[in-house]
Amino acid sequence: MTGGRRAAPRAAEGRRPRRALLPQLGLAAALTALLVAWGYLVVVAVDFGGRARNGSGAAWFLLALATVGAVACLFLALLVGVRLVRLVLNPPTDRPSGGRRAAR
Template sequence: MLLLLALGITLCVVAWGYLVYAAIDFGSEARHDNDSQAWAYLGVAAVGAVACLFLGFMLVARFSRAMGLTQAPAPKPKRDPAAPKGGKRAAR
């Protein structure tokens, strides 16, 4: 499991780097030639880079949980049914 998570993180980082490089290239081409197709490719590459970075961060979180570096949050205590619902404002 750890090996698959590490491989996924690596692939996401490599894909992110490639997409950032492609977005920079498309952006310079779009500004130089004022090409609308290059602007569209720039947008697609930028959205793809954001998605890869987000997925990479999610995999890092799962990796750290699997390694035992982090743990799940403590469960919220059940609400007392006798207590009034709402906060101070609702109790007025």
């Protein structure tokens, strides 16, 4: 089968367009920071839980605060992770200005 009017030139076959890696790197850095913060807050919550069982009243409040912070960090990490996977698997395509499809 031969190419028609809309066939791409053969020189462009096999080449993949270069994509900017900045969005992927930014999301990867944010994901890493959120997971490190989550791990730290889990360790802190375990520490405050031990102190609270020994009778420290203020440790209960700090335990609750660290737990809510850990849950929030993990939730945000999941959101950022999904966005990163979607960006890697489905890269954005270049559209003409105005966000509309080109006229045929």
